[in-house]
Amino acid sequence: MAEAIDTLLRVEHLTMRFGGLVAVDDLSFEVRQGHIAALIGPNGAGKTTVFNCITGFYKPSEGRLGLRHGKPAVWDALDALTDSGARRRIHPNGTLFLLERMPDYLVARQARVARTFQNIRLFPGMTVLENLLVAQHNRLMFASGYTLLGVLGFPSYTRAERSAIDKARDWLNRIGLLARADDPAGDLPYGAQRRLEIARAMCTDPVLLCLDEPAAGLNPHESAELNELLLAIRDEFAISVLLIEHDMTVVMEISDHVVVLDYGVKIADGAPDAVRNDDKVIAAYLGIAGEDVQSVEAEVGL
Template sequence: MSVAAPDKLGDSLITVEHLTMRFGGLVAIDDVSFQGANREITAIIGPNGAGKTTLFNCLTGFYKPTVGRLTLHHPRKGDFLLERMEGYQIPQRAGVARTFQNIRLFPAMSVLENLIVAQHNALMRASGYSVAGLLGLRGYRQAERQAVELARFWMDRTGLTDRADIDAGNLPYGDQRRLEIARAMCTNPVLLCLDEPAAGLNPRESSDLNALLRYIRDEHSIGILLIEHDMSVVMEISDHIIVLDYGRRIAAGTPEEIRNNPDVIRAYLGENEDEPLPPEVVRDMEEER
Protein backbone atom coordinates (compact mmCIF):
# COMPACT_ATOMS: atom_id res chain seq x y z
CA MET A 1 0.00 0.00 0.00
CA SER A 2 1.18 3.43 -0.79
CA VAL A 3 0.50 5.10 2.49
CA ALA A 4 2.67 8.16 2.28
CA ALA A 5 4.25 9.83 5.24
CA PRO A 6 1.29 11.30 7.08
CA ASP A 7 0.84 14.87 6.09
CA LYS A 8 0.18 17.37 8.78
CA LEU A 9 -3.40 17.42 9.91
CA GLY A 10 -5.22 20.36 8.44
CA ASP A 11 -2.72 21.02 5.65
CA SER A 12 -4.57 22.79 2.91
CA LEU A 13 -5.21 20.43 0.01
CA ILE A 14 -7.63 22.22 -2.25
CA THR A 15 -8.13 25.96 -2.50
CA VAL A 16 -11.15 27.26 -4.39
CA GLU A 17 -11.02 31.00 -5.04
CA HIS A 18 -13.85 33.11 -6.42
CA LEU A 19 -15.31 30.24 -8.40
CA THR A 20 -18.17 31.33 -10.67
CA MET A 21 -19.93 29.12 -13.16
CA ARG A 22 -22.50 30.59 -15.51
CA PHE A 23 -24.62 28.75 -18.04
CA GLY A 24 -25.98 31.50 -20.28
CA GLY A 25 -27.98 33.64 -17.92
CA LEU A 26 -28.07 31.11 -15.11
CA VAL A 27 -25.49 31.52 -12.39
CA ALA A 28 -25.00 28.05 -10.94
CA ILE A 29 -22.09 29.02 -8.71
CA ASP A 30 -21.54 32.60 -7.65
CA ASP A 31 -18.15 33.63 -6.28
CA VAL A 32 -17.56 30.69 -3.98
CA SER A 33 -14.29 30.37 -2.08
CA PHE A 34 -13.25 27.74 0.43
CA GLN A 35 -10.45 25.44 1.40
CA GLY A 36 -10.42 21.72 1.89
CA ALA A 37 -7.76 20.22 4.10
CA ASN A 38 -5.71 17.11 3.95
CA ARG A 39 -6.90 14.29 6.22
CA GLU A 40 -10.21 16.00 6.74
CA ILE A 41 -13.69 15.38 5.48
CA THR A 42 -15.17 18.59 4.13
CA ALA A 43 -18.89 18.31 3.53
CA ILE A 44 -20.68 20.51 1.04
CA ILE A 45 -24.36 20.79 1.78
CA GLY A 46 -27.25 22.88 0.59
CA PRO A 47 -30.75 22.58 -0.84
CA ASN A 48 -31.24 21.03 -4.27
CA GLY A 49 -29.96 23.24 -7.04
CA ALA A 50 -27.49 24.98 -4.76
CA GLY A 51 -24.62 24.19 -7.13
CA LYS A 52 -22.94 21.35 -5.27
CA THR A 53 -22.63 18.95 -8.18
CA THR A 54 -21.66 21.81 -10.49
CA LEU A 55 -18.81 22.53 -8.11
CA PHE A 56 -17.65 18.92 -8.45
CA ASN A 57 -17.95 19.13 -12.21
CA CYS A 58 -15.66 22.16 -12.17
CA LEU A 59 -13.16 20.41 -9.91
CA THR A 60 -12.99 17.30 -12.08
CA GLY A 61 -12.76 19.06 -15.42
CA PHE A 62 -16.28 18.39 -16.72
CA TYR A 63 -16.88 22.14 -16.84
CA LYS A 64 -14.42 24.94 -17.35
CA PRO A 65 -15.24 27.57 -14.71
CA THR A 66 -16.34 30.97 -15.99
CA VAL A 67 -14.24 32.72 -13.36
CA GLY A 68 -12.06 31.52 -10.53
CA ARG A 69 -9.09 29.51 -9.54
CA LEU A 70 -8.96 25.92 -8.32
CA THR A 71 -5.60 24.99 -6.85
CA LEU A 72 -4.78 21.51 -5.70
CA HIS A 73 -1.81 21.37 -3.35
CA HIS A 74 -0.47 17.91 -4.00
CA PRO A 75 1.56 16.76 -0.97
CA ARG A 76 4.26 15.24 -3.13
CA LYS A 77 4.06 16.85 -6.55
CA GLY A 78 3.37 20.52 -5.84
CA ASP A 79 0.49 22.72 -6.95
CA PHE A 80 -1.86 22.08 -9.84
CA LEU A 81 -4.26 24.60 -11.34
CA LEU A 82 -7.19 22.31 -12.06
CA GLU A 83 -9.15 24.73 -14.24
CA ARG A 84 -6.31 24.72 -16.76
CA MET A 85 -5.90 20.96 -17.03
CA GLU A 86 -7.31 18.51 -19.56
CA GLY A 87 -10.06 16.37 -18.06
CA TYR A 88 -8.15 13.09 -17.95
CA GLN A 89 -5.03 14.72 -16.48
CA ILE A 90 -6.87 15.79 -13.34
CA PRO A 91 -7.12 12.22 -12.00
CA GLN A 92 -3.92 11.12 -13.71
CA ARG A 93 -1.53 13.83 -12.52
CA ALA A 94 -3.25 15.87 -9.82
CA GLY A 95 -4.78 12.85 -8.11
CA VAL A 96 -8.42 13.91 -7.89
CA ALA A 97 -10.93 11.05 -7.92
CA ARG A 98 -14.68 11.24 -7.97
CA THR A 99 -17.87 9.23 -7.61
CA PHE A 100 -21.32 10.07 -8.92
CA GLN A 101 -24.76 10.57 -7.48
CA ASN A 102 -26.12 8.26 -10.16
CA ILE A 103 -23.53 5.50 -10.09
CA ARG A 104 -21.25 5.31 -13.12
CA LEU A 105 -19.41 2.01 -13.10
CA PHE A 106 -18.33 0.11 -16.19
CA PRO A 107 -21.34 -2.19 -16.11
CA ALA A 108 -20.07 -4.87 -18.49
CA MET A 109 -16.75 -5.29 -16.69
CA SER A 110 -16.26 -7.44 -13.61
CA VAL A 111 -15.67 -5.94 -10.18
CA LEU A 112 -11.98 -6.82 -10.39
CA GLU A 113 -11.64 -5.31 -13.86
CA ASN A 114 -13.31 -2.10 -12.75
CA LEU A 115 -10.62 -1.80 -10.10
CA ILE A 116 -7.76 -2.70 -12.43
CA VAL A 117 -8.79 -0.38 -15.23
CA ALA A 118 -8.64 2.43 -12.67
CA GLN A 119 -4.92 1.74 -12.45
CA HIS A 120 -4.53 2.08 -16.21
CA ASN A 121 -1.90 4.81 -15.97
CA ALA A 122 0.42 2.94 -13.66
CA LEU A 123 0.13 -0.07 -15.95
CA MET A 124 0.75 1.96 -19.09
CA ARG A 125 3.83 3.51 -17.49
CA ALA A 126 5.10 0.05 -16.62
CA SER A 127 4.57 -1.13 -20.18
CA GLY A 128 6.45 1.88 -21.54
CA TYR A 129 3.31 2.94 -23.46
CA SER A 130 3.96 0.14 -25.90
CA VAL A 131 2.98 -3.38 -26.66
CA ALA A 132 5.33 -4.53 -23.90
CA GLY A 133 2.32 -5.71 -21.94
CA LEU A 134 1.43 -7.94 -24.84
CA LEU A 135 4.89 -9.42 -24.93
CA GLY A 136 4.80 -10.02 -21.19
CA LEU A 137 7.82 -7.98 -20.15
CA ARG A 138 8.84 -8.60 -16.57
CA GLY A 139 8.30 -5.03 -15.40
CA TYR A 140 4.79 -5.11 -16.77
CA ARG A 141 3.95 -8.47 -15.23
CA GLN A 142 5.04 -7.14 -11.88
CA ALA A 143 3.03 -3.94 -12.29
CA GLU A 144 0.02 -6.05 -13.16
CA ARG A 145 0.48 -8.16 -10.05
CA GLN A 146 0.64 -5.01 -7.96
CA ALA A 147 -2.51 -3.73 -9.63
CA VAL A 148 -4.35 -6.93 -8.76
CA GLU A 149 -3.03 -6.70 -5.21
CA LEU A 150 -4.29 -3.15 -4.77
CA ALA A 151 -7.63 -4.20 -6.26
CA ARG A 152 -7.84 -7.09 -3.78
CA PHE A 153 -7.00 -4.79 -0.93
CA TRP A 154 -9.93 -2.52 -1.74
CA MET A 155 -12.26 -5.41 -2.42
CA ASP A 156 -11.47 -6.68 1.08
CA ARG A 157 -12.03 -3.24 2.52
CA THR A 158 -15.39 -2.82 0.81
CA GLY A 159 -16.53 -6.40 1.29
CA LEU A 160 -16.63 -7.24 -2.41
CA THR A 161 -14.03 -10.00 -2.48
CA ASP A 162 -16.45 -12.84 -3.11
CA ARG A 163 -18.06 -10.87 -5.93
CA ALA A 164 -14.81 -10.17 -7.79
CA ASP A 165 -15.91 -11.84 -11.01
CA ILE A 166 -19.46 -10.54 -11.18
CA ASP A 167 -20.18 -7.86 -13.76
CA ALA A 168 -20.50 -4.52 -12.01
CA GLY A 169 -23.87 -3.90 -13.66
CA ASN A 170 -25.33 -6.96 -11.92
CA LEU A 171 -24.29 -6.00 -8.39
CA PRO A 172 -26.86 -4.93 -5.82
CA TYR A 173 -27.14 -1.21 -5.36
CA GLY A 174 -25.21 -0.92 -2.10
CA ASP A 175 -22.31 -2.95 -3.53
CA GLN A 176 -22.22 -0.70 -6.60
CA ARG A 177 -21.88 2.34 -4.33
CA ARG A 178 -18.98 0.79 -2.45
CA LEU A 179 -17.35 -0.42 -5.67
CA GLU A 180 -17.41 3.11 -7.00
CA ILE A 181 -15.51 4.32 -3.95
CA ALA A 182 -13.08 1.40 -4.21
CA ARG A 183 -12.48 2.22 -7.87
CA ALA A 184 -11.85 5.87 -7.05
CA MET A 185 -9.32 4.80 -4.40
CA CYS A 186 -7.55 2.56 -6.91
CA THR A 187 -6.57 5.62 -8.92
CA ASN A 188 -4.42 6.48 -5.91
CA PRO A 189 -5.91 9.92 -5.29
CA VAL A 190 -5.01 12.67 -2.85
CA LEU A 191 -8.47 14.20 -3.01
CA LEU A 192 -11.62 12.11 -3.14
CA CYS A 193 -14.86 13.83 -4.23
CA LEU A 194 -17.95 11.86 -3.24
CA ASP A 195 -21.32 12.90 -4.65
CA GLU A 196 -24.04 11.62 -2.31
CA PRO A 197 -22.43 8.30 -1.44
CA ALA A 198 -25.13 7.50 1.12
CA ALA A 199 -28.08 8.05 -1.23
CA GLY A 200 -30.32 5.01 -1.24
CA LEU A 201 -28.40 3.13 1.45
CA ASN A 202 -30.14 1.56 4.41
CA PRO A 203 -29.05 2.62 7.92
CA ARG A 204 -26.62 -0.26 8.35
CA GLU A 205 -24.99 0.30 4.97
CA SER A 206 -24.83 3.96 5.73
CA SER A 207 -22.98 3.40 9.00
CA ASP A 208 -20.58 1.02 7.20
CA LEU A 209 -19.98 3.84 4.76
CA ASN A 210 -19.14 6.21 7.61
CA ALA A 211 -16.58 3.74 8.88
CA LEU A 212 -15.10 3.35 5.40
CA LEU A 213 -14.78 7.09 4.87
CA ARG A 214 -13.16 7.57 8.27
CA TYR A 215 -10.76 4.76 7.48
CA ILE A 216 -9.84 6.36 4.15
CA ARG A 217 -9.30 9.75 5.76
CA ASP A 218 -7.22 8.47 8.67
CA GLU A 219 -5.22 5.63 7.17
CA HIS A 220 -4.65 6.89 3.66
CA SER A 221 -4.14 10.49 4.69
CA ILE A 222 -6.11 12.01 1.88
CA GLY A 223 -8.73 14.72 1.83
CA ILE A 224 -12.39 14.05 1.13
CA LEU A 225 -14.98 16.42 -0.28
CA LEU A 226 -18.43 15.10 0.42
CA ILE A 227 -21.76 16.15 -1.01
CA GLU A 228 -24.47 14.61 1.10
CA HIS A 229 -28.11 15.13 1.94
CA ASP A 230 -28.17 12.64 4.76
CA MET A 231 -27.54 14.92 7.75
CA SER A 232 -26.82 12.02 10.10
CA VAL A 233 -23.84 11.15 7.88
CA VAL A 234 -22.75 14.75 7.45
CA MET A 235 -22.92 15.70 11.10
CA GLU A 236 -21.26 12.52 12.24
CA ILE A 237 -18.19 12.34 10.05
CA SER A 238 -17.48 15.84 8.71
CA ASP A 239 -14.64 17.86 10.08
CA HIS A 240 -15.76 20.93 8.26
CA ILE A 241 -18.97 21.96 6.48
CA ILE A 242 -19.57 24.42 3.65
CA VAL A 243 -23.18 25.46 3.01
CA LEU A 244 -24.23 26.59 -0.44
CA ASP A 245 -27.53 28.15 -1.37
CA TYR A 246 -28.43 29.41 -4.83
CA GLY A 247 -24.80 29.10 -5.83
CA ARG A 248 -23.47 31.22 -2.99
CA ARG A 249 -21.58 30.18 0.08
CA ILE A 250 -23.76 31.14 3.00
CA ALA A 251 -21.85 29.50 5.84
CA ALA A 252 -18.79 27.48 6.72
CA GLY A 253 -17.64 25.92 9.95
CA THR A 254 -17.65 22.87 12.16
CA PRO A 255 -20.79 20.71 12.36
CA GLU A 256 -21.67 22.34 15.67
CA GLU A 257 -21.43 25.84 14.25
CA ILE A 258 -23.44 24.94 11.18
CA ARG A 259 -26.21 23.32 13.18
CA ASN A 260 -26.86 26.60 14.99
CA ASN A 261 -26.22 29.01 12.14
CA PRO A 262 -29.34 31.14 11.53
CA ASP A 263 -28.55 31.58 7.79
CA VAL A 264 -28.43 27.85 7.31
CA ILE A 265 -31.67 27.31 9.15
CA ARG A 266 -33.28 29.99 7.02
CA ALA A 267 -31.97 28.45 3.80
CA TYR A 268 -33.34 25.08 4.74
CA LEU A 269 -36.56 26.10 6.39
CA GLY A 270 -37.54 29.25 4.50
CA GLU A 271 -37.50 32.96 5.23
CA ASN A 272 -40.90 33.42 6.75
CA GLU A 273 -42.94 30.87 8.55
CA ASP A 274 -46.18 32.18 7.05
CA GLU A 275 -44.95 31.56 3.53
CA PRO A 276 -45.47 28.07 2.18
CA LEU A 277 -42.17 26.29 1.73
CA PRO A 278 -40.95 25.82 -1.83
CA PRO A 279 -41.45 22.19 -2.91
CA GLU A 280 -37.75 21.41 -3.32
CA VAL A 281 -37.07 22.48 0.24
CA VAL A 282 -39.84 20.24 1.50
CA ARG A 283 -38.36 17.36 -0.48
CA ASP A 284 -34.97 18.10 1.00
CA MET A 285 -36.24 18.11 4.51
CA GLU A 286 -37.99 14.84 3.94
CA GLU A 287 -34.81 13.33 2.63
CA GLU A 288 -33.00 14.44 5.73
CA ARG A 289 -35.42 12.74 8.03
Protein backbone atom coordinates in the same frame (compact mmCIF):
# COMPACT_ATOMS: atom_id res chain seq x y z
CA MET B 1 0.79 33.23 2.77
CA ALA B 2 1.02 31.95 6.29
CA GLU B 3 -2.70 31.38 6.65
CA ALA B 4 -2.58 28.39 4.35
CA ILE B 5 -0.88 26.09 6.79
CA ASP B 6 -2.13 22.70 5.71
CA THR B 7 -4.67 23.62 3.07
CA LEU B 8 -4.94 21.03 0.31
CA LEU B 9 -7.53 22.60 -1.98
CA ARG B 10 -8.30 26.28 -2.28
CA VAL B 11 -11.40 27.35 -4.12
CA GLU B 12 -11.35 31.08 -4.73
CA HIS B 13 -14.11 33.20 -6.27
CA LEU B 14 -15.46 30.25 -8.26
CA THR B 15 -18.24 31.31 -10.60
CA MET B 16 -19.96 29.12 -13.14
CA ARG B 17 -22.49 30.48 -15.57
CA PHE B 18 -24.60 28.51 -18.04
CA GLY B 19 -25.89 31.06 -20.50
CA GLY B 20 -27.80 33.49 -18.28
CA LEU B 21 -28.01 31.14 -15.31
CA VAL B 22 -25.47 31.59 -12.52
CA ALA B 23 -25.10 28.13 -11.03
CA VAL B 24 -22.24 29.00 -8.69
CA ASP B 25 -21.58 32.57 -7.65
CA ASP B 26 -18.26 33.75 -6.23
CA LEU B 27 -17.71 30.72 -4.04
CA SER B 28 -14.58 30.47 -1.89
CA PHE B 29 -13.68 27.74 0.58
CA GLU B 30 -10.80 25.49 1.57
CA VAL B 31 -10.30 21.83 2.21
CA ARG B 32 -7.55 20.93 4.66
CA GLN B 33 -5.19 18.03 4.47
CA GLY B 34 -6.62 14.93 6.09
CA HIS B 35 -10.03 16.44 6.66
CA ILE B 36 -13.47 15.37 5.57
CA ALA B 37 -15.27 18.40 4.24
CA ALA B 38 -18.94 18.33 3.34
CA LEU B 39 -20.64 20.47 0.73
CA ILE B 40 -24.33 20.67 1.54
CA GLY B 41 -27.32 22.65 0.43
CA PRO B 42 -30.83 22.24 -0.95
CA ASN B 43 -31.39 20.61 -4.34
CA GLY B 44 -30.22 22.77 -7.20
CA ALA B 45 -27.83 24.75 -5.02
CA GLY B 46 -24.95 24.11 -7.40
CA LYS B 47 -23.05 21.48 -5.44
CA THR B 48 -22.46 19.07 -8.30
CA THR B 49 -21.44 21.98 -10.50
CA VAL B 50 -18.71 22.80 -7.97
CA PHE B 51 -17.57 19.18 -8.19
CA ASN B 52 -17.54 19.27 -11.95
CA CYS B 53 -15.41 22.41 -11.87
CA ILE B 54 -12.94 20.93 -9.38
CA THR B 55 -12.59 17.69 -11.35
CA GLY B 56 -12.21 19.47 -14.67
CA PHE B 57 -15.46 18.33 -16.31
CA TYR B 58 -16.57 21.97 -16.51
CA LYS B 59 -14.36 24.93 -17.14
CA PRO B 60 -15.31 27.59 -14.57
CA SER B 61 -16.41 30.98 -15.90
CA GLU B 62 -14.26 32.66 -13.26
CA GLY B 63 -12.19 31.79 -10.25
CA ARG B 64 -9.10 29.92 -9.17
CA LEU B 65 -8.84 26.34 -7.96
CA GLY B 66 -5.48 25.62 -6.33
CA LEU B 67 -4.33 22.20 -5.17
CA ARG B 68 -1.03 21.27 -3.62
CA HIS B 69 1.02 18.11 -3.32
CA GLY B 70 3.80 18.03 -0.75
CA LYS B 71 4.75 20.72 1.76
CA PRO B 72 2.40 23.63 2.54
CA ALA B 73 5.18 26.00 1.55
CA VAL B 74 4.40 25.45 -2.14
CA TRP B 75 1.36 27.70 -1.71
CA ASP B 76 3.78 30.66 -1.78
CA ALA B 77 4.12 30.16 -5.51
CA LEU B 78 0.37 30.42 -6.15
CA ASP B 79 0.31 33.94 -7.55
CA ALA B 80 3.44 33.40 -9.59
CA LEU B 81 1.90 30.25 -11.08
CA THR B 82 -1.33 32.09 -11.85
CA ASP B 83 0.57 34.81 -13.65
CA SER B 84 2.73 32.36 -15.57
CA GLY B 85 -0.27 30.84 -17.32
CA ALA B 86 0.98 27.31 -16.68
CA ARG B 87 -1.10 24.47 -15.28
CA ARG B 88 1.28 23.45 -12.55
CA ARG B 89 4.57 24.34 -10.93
CA ILE B 90 6.87 21.62 -9.69
CA HIS B 91 8.83 22.55 -6.59
CA PRO B 92 11.48 20.68 -4.65
CA ASN B 93 8.93 20.56 -1.82
CA GLY B 94 5.96 19.55 -3.86
CA THR B 95 3.76 20.60 -6.74
CA LEU B 96 1.10 23.23 -7.09
CA PHE B 97 -1.77 22.77 -9.55
CA LEU B 98 -4.35 25.12 -10.96
CA LEU B 99 -7.24 22.75 -11.60
CA GLU B 100 -9.32 25.16 -13.67
CA ARG B 101 -6.63 25.02 -16.32
CA MET B 102 -6.54 21.25 -16.58
CA PRO B 103 -8.72 18.88 -18.61
CA ASP B 104 -10.65 16.29 -16.62
CA TYR B 105 -8.34 13.34 -17.18
CA LEU B 106 -5.25 15.31 -16.12
CA VAL B 107 -6.98 16.46 -12.94
CA ALA B 108 -7.32 12.78 -12.12
CA ARG B 109 -3.92 11.69 -13.41
CA GLN B 110 -1.59 14.50 -12.35
CA ALA B 111 -3.38 16.42 -9.62
CA ARG B 112 -4.74 13.09 -8.33
CA VAL B 113 -8.26 14.20 -7.56
CA ALA B 114 -10.60 11.22 -7.77
CA ARG B 115 -14.37 11.36 -7.83
CA THR B 116 -17.56 9.38 -7.81
CA PHE B 117 -20.85 10.28 -9.44
CA GLN B 118 -24.32 11.00 -8.17
CA ASN B 119 -25.78 8.44 -10.59
CA ILE B 120 -23.22 5.66 -10.21
CA ARG B 121 -20.91 5.32 -13.18
CA LEU B 122 -19.32 1.91 -12.99
CA PHE B 123 -18.38 -0.16 -16.03
CA PRO B 124 -21.40 -2.46 -15.70
CA GLY B 125 -20.34 -5.04 -18.30
CA MET B 126 -16.88 -5.49 -16.79
CA THR B 127 -16.18 -7.50 -13.68
CA VAL B 128 -15.63 -5.93 -10.29
CA LEU B 129 -11.94 -6.76 -10.57
CA GLU B 130 -11.67 -5.26 -14.05
CA ASN B 131 -13.26 -2.06 -12.76
CA LEU B 132 -10.49 -1.73 -10.21
CA LEU B 133 -7.79 -2.52 -12.79
CA VAL B 134 -9.05 0.15 -15.18
CA ALA B 135 -8.62 2.60 -12.30
CA GLN B 136 -4.91 1.74 -12.24
CA HIS B 137 -4.67 2.32 -15.97
CA ASN B 138 -1.89 4.87 -16.07
CA ARG B 139 0.53 2.92 -13.93
CA LEU B 140 -0.16 -0.30 -15.81
CA MET B 141 0.12 1.51 -19.12
CA PHE B 142 3.61 2.60 -18.17
CA ALA B 143 4.50 -0.90 -17.01
CA SER B 144 3.28 -2.38 -20.29
CA GLY B 145 5.68 -0.08 -22.12
CA TYR B 146 2.67 1.70 -23.55
CA THR B 147 1.37 -1.63 -24.86
CA LEU B 148 4.46 -2.49 -26.88
CA LEU B 149 6.23 -4.58 -24.24
CA GLY B 150 2.91 -5.97 -23.10
CA VAL B 151 2.05 -7.38 -26.52
CA LEU B 152 5.43 -9.05 -26.68
CA GLY B 153 4.79 -10.55 -23.26
CA PHE B 154 7.54 -8.91 -21.20
CA PRO B 155 7.60 -10.01 -17.56
CA SER B 156 7.66 -6.44 -16.21
CA TYR B 157 4.04 -6.07 -17.16
CA THR B 158 3.04 -9.40 -15.65
CA ARG B 159 4.60 -8.27 -12.37
CA ALA B 160 2.88 -4.89 -12.47
CA GLU B 161 -0.46 -6.52 -13.22
CA ARG B 162 -0.03 -8.89 -10.32
CA SER B 163 0.59 -6.04 -7.92
CA ALA B 164 -2.39 -4.18 -9.35
CA ILE B 165 -4.54 -7.24 -8.72
CA ASP B 166 -3.20 -7.41 -5.17
CA LYS B 167 -4.16 -3.83 -4.60
CA ALA B 168 -7.64 -4.51 -6.00
CA ARG B 169 -7.92 -7.54 -3.74
CA ASP B 170 -7.08 -5.39 -0.71
CA TRP B 171 -9.79 -2.93 -1.54
CA LEU B 172 -12.33 -5.64 -2.29
CA ASN B 173 -11.56 -7.14 1.07
CA ARG B 174 -12.06 -3.78 2.74
CA ILE B 175 -15.43 -3.15 1.09
CA GLY B 176 -16.56 -6.74 1.52
CA LEU B 177 -16.81 -7.63 -2.15
CA LEU B 178 -13.94 -10.10 -2.46
CA ALA B 179 -16.33 -12.98 -3.10
CA ARG B 180 -17.89 -11.11 -6.00
CA ALA B 181 -14.65 -10.08 -7.70
CA ASP B 182 -15.46 -12.02 -10.87
CA ASP B 183 -19.06 -10.89 -11.20
CA PRO B 184 -20.03 -8.08 -13.52
CA ALA B 185 -20.29 -4.77 -11.69
CA GLY B 186 -23.76 -4.22 -13.11
CA ASP B 187 -25.00 -7.26 -11.19
CA LEU B 188 -24.11 -5.88 -7.76
CA PRO B 189 -26.78 -4.52 -5.44
CA TYR B 190 -27.01 -0.76 -5.20
CA GLY B 191 -25.13 -0.29 -1.94
CA ALA B 192 -22.28 -2.50 -3.14
CA GLN B 193 -22.06 -0.48 -6.36
CA ARG B 194 -21.63 2.69 -4.31
CA ARG B 195 -18.84 1.10 -2.29
CA LEU B 196 -17.18 -0.27 -5.40
CA GLU B 197 -17.21 3.15 -7.00
CA ILE B 198 -15.41 4.57 -3.95
CA ALA B 199 -12.89 1.72 -4.03
CA ARG B 200 -12.33 2.31 -7.73
CA ALA B 201 -11.67 5.99 -7.09
CA MET B 202 -9.23 5.03 -4.31
CA CYS B 203 -7.33 2.75 -6.68
CA THR B 204 -6.18 5.82 -8.59
CA ASP B 205 -4.11 6.82 -5.51
CA PRO B 206 -5.78 10.20 -4.99
CA VAL B 207 -4.84 13.00 -2.60
CA LEU B 208 -8.39 14.31 -2.68
CA LEU B 209 -11.48 12.15 -2.99
CA CYS B 210 -14.66 13.88 -4.15
CA LEU B 211 -17.82 11.90 -3.41
CA ASP B 212 -21.13 12.98 -4.91
CA GLU B 213 -23.89 11.80 -2.57
CA PRO B 214 -22.23 8.55 -1.49
CA ALA B 215 -25.02 7.70 0.97
CA ALA B 216 -27.90 8.27 -1.44
CA GLY B 217 -30.15 5.23 -1.53
CA LEU B 218 -28.34 3.38 1.28
CA ASN B 219 -30.14 1.86 4.24
CA PRO B 220 -29.07 2.93 7.79
CA HIS B 221 -26.83 -0.09 8.17
CA GLU B 222 -25.07 0.60 4.88
CA SER B 223 -24.77 4.27 5.82
CA ALA B 224 -23.00 3.33 9.01
CA GLU B 225 -20.60 1.13 7.04
CA LEU B 226 -19.96 3.98 4.66
CA ASN B 227 -19.09 6.26 7.58
CA GLU B 228 -16.54 3.75 8.78
CA LEU B 229 -15.08 3.39 5.31
CA LEU B 230 -14.70 7.15 4.87
CA LEU B 231 -13.16 7.61 8.31
CA ALA B 232 -10.73 4.78 7.53
CA ILE B 233 -9.80 6.43 4.25
CA ARG B 234 -9.12 9.69 6.09
CA ASP B 235 -7.22 8.18 8.99
CA GLU B 236 -5.24 5.38 7.36
CA PHE B 237 -4.40 6.98 4.09
CA ALA B 238 -4.36 10.62 5.21
CA ILE B 239 -6.50 11.44 2.21
CA SER B 240 -8.81 14.44 2.21
CA VAL B 241 -12.42 13.85 1.34
CA LEU B 242 -14.85 16.35 -0.09
CA LEU B 243 -18.38 15.10 -0.15
CA ILE B 244 -21.79 16.24 -1.25
CA GLU B 245 -24.43 14.71 0.95
CA HIS B 246 -28.05 15.12 1.88
CA ASP B 247 -28.00 12.57 4.67
CA MET B 248 -27.33 14.83 7.67
CA THR B 249 -26.49 11.97 10.00
CA VAL B 250 -23.57 11.12 7.72
CA VAL B 251 -22.54 14.76 7.35
CA MET B 252 -22.69 15.58 11.06
CA GLU B 253 -21.04 12.39 12.17
CA ILE B 254 -17.96 12.37 10.01
CA SER B 255 -17.30 15.85 8.65
CA ASP B 256 -14.61 18.05 10.08
CA HIS B 257 -15.89 21.00 8.17
CA VAL B 258 -19.12 21.92 6.39
CA VAL B 259 -19.77 24.39 3.58
CA VAL B 260 -23.38 25.30 2.84
CA LEU B 261 -24.53 26.47 -0.59
CA ASP B 262 -27.85 27.98 -1.54
CA TYR B 263 -28.62 29.14 -5.05
CA GLY B 264 -24.93 29.00 -5.86
CA VAL B 265 -23.93 31.27 -2.98
CA LYS B 266 -22.09 30.20 0.14
CA ILE B 267 -24.26 30.91 3.16
CA ALA B 268 -22.26 29.16 5.88
CA ASP B 269 -18.84 27.63 6.38
CA GLY B 270 -17.56 26.07 9.59
CA ALA B 271 -17.63 23.17 12.01
CA PRO B 272 -20.70 20.86 11.78
CA ASP B 273 -22.18 22.06 15.07
CA ALA B 274 -21.89 25.71 14.19
CA VAL B 275 -23.48 25.15 10.79
CA ARG B 276 -26.30 23.08 12.22
CA ASN B 277 -27.49 25.97 14.34
CA ASP B 278 -26.98 28.67 11.74
CA ASP B 279 -30.24 30.55 11.08
CA LYS B 280 -29.45 31.09 7.43
CA VAL B 281 -28.83 27.39 6.88
CA ILE B 282 -32.07 26.41 8.55
CA ALA B 283 -33.90 29.03 6.56
CA ALA B 284 -32.44 27.76 3.31
CA TYR B 285 -33.46 24.18 4.07
CA LEU B 286 -36.95 25.24 5.12
CA GLY B 287 -37.24 27.46 2.08
CA ILE B 288 -38.00 30.67 4.00
CA ALA B 289 -36.28 33.99 4.56
CA GLY B 290 -33.65 34.16 7.32
CA GLU B 291 -35.56 36.48 9.67
CA ASP B 292 -38.61 34.20 9.73
CA VAL B 293 -36.77 31.25 11.19
CA GLN B 294 -37.73 31.99 14.79
CA SER B 295 -41.42 32.32 14.05
CA VAL B 296 -41.55 29.25 11.82
CA GLU B 297 -39.70 27.17 14.42
CA ALA B 298 -42.17 28.34 17.01
CA GLU B 299 -45.04 27.41 14.74
CA VAL B 300 -43.85 23.88 14.16
CA GLY B 301 -42.96 23.54 17.80
CA LEU B 302 -39.18 23.26 17.78
